[in-house]
Amino acid sequence: MGFGDSLRNAMDRLRTSSIDKETVKESVKELQRALISADVEIPLVLKLSKEIEAEAFRELPEGLNRREHIIKTMHGKLAEILGGSTQPPEKPKRILLVGLFGAGKTTQCGKLAKWYSKRGMKVGLIAADVFRPAATEQLRTLAERAKAEFYGNENEKNAAKVVREGMEKLKSCDLLICDSAGRNALDEELSKEIRAIDSAFNAEEKWLVIGADVGQVAKKQSQAFHDLVGVNGVIITRMDGSAKGGGCLAACKSTGAKVYFIGMGERIDDLQEFDATRYLSRVMGYGDLQGLLEKAKEAQEEEGIEVDAEDILAGNFDLQAFYLQLKAARKMGPLNKVMDLMGFGKQVPKEITEMGEQKLNKYGYIIDSMTLKERKDPDTINKSRISRIAHGAGVTQEEVRELLKNFKRMKKVFSKIGEIDEKDIGEGQGMNVQKLQRMFAKKKKFKIR
Ligand SMILES: Nc1nc2c(ncn2[C@@H]2O[C@H](COP(=O)(O)OP(=O)(O)O)[C@@H](O)[C@H]2O)c(=O)[nH]1
């Protein structure tokens, strides 16, 4: 089970249970377990848990419900310890990959060649692992697969010399990527060899390739390689299979090493740019976390927005209006009474007017979980958004769909209301239920087309 899976498990309870102190405590415990088995340093795990618990029941920030607030808090704190967002250089000229035996250097050479080729660069690979007999052949095959240029020389035992030959032969390439040998440890022999390759290749990008399974040992390793050649980037491989990826990421973050890519499998395309926020949204199973963040940002703008009666009667009844109606209605009592007062009684489907308090609250939570854009334009609410909204509101996706269906029926009713004198509406300011009520009381016979 990869690190992602254990994180997802830890989040499951939060997504499906009602939110109370107990649930949060349990979820934080599961998160702790996931992080500790990922080999994240224990003091760091404890600090993180304390911060999440302290934050969980603070006053809610505008625009988020409790569940969303807690998920967002966890996400933010995790992103902090696993690294922020770093972008790999767009047009590097030379990349040297270093690392221990079996870390995945040769495989990542092929993946990077494909990755940068896709972005329009002519890439050449140099096989400077003269230590392992089959290494040159392995890289040659990968170069073919990535449609990259290649240089290797099986008869030469001096790695630095192979590098110089390769640089000469592959002059026409935009980017050269140099593979190097590894050992079981960074011993004197390996250090010497890497230093020689480094001074021949003179790369501005020197990246350490490290297997996720080393966990927090990544800290020591990256420091040692940094001292040796000044490593300035990291690729963590086997993030797909190792539960220790979290510890590895946290260790890199604590040394300030930039993790540019993560390896997510053995195939040549299994390379992903690493961005903690995006990675976490993906693995935490919060399909559209972006929407959640958007929502928090919008909350401010949303303050003070009122619904324009004219707008509604012109057929621009949107979820935002529906929402404000619901909010007002909740204060006033059962929706059917309100609707009757407003003269809508018979036009609105029973399921809506006779909606119980509980359901009304649920609808409130659902719309609460939407972004302003989604409320304005419900047609943009696709499958992944429905899933996010359902998670955020703690309801099923079916319930979100039901709300959307009922909203459409309401909208239809509103759109049927005939012309109403401008003077009845007043100075085109905000509308609330009382105002509508007054309006319709005056105009008892409004037309339904
Ligand atoms: N699951 C998984 N396996 C990987 C990944 N990257 C490399 N490998 C495998 O790890 C093993 C060692 O890779 P290699 O590139 O030869 O390591 P090197 O000794 O550092 O050059 C190979 O079997 C690769 O297929 C990855 O991201 N995920």
Ligand SMILES: [Mg+2]
């Ligand atoms: Mg190799």
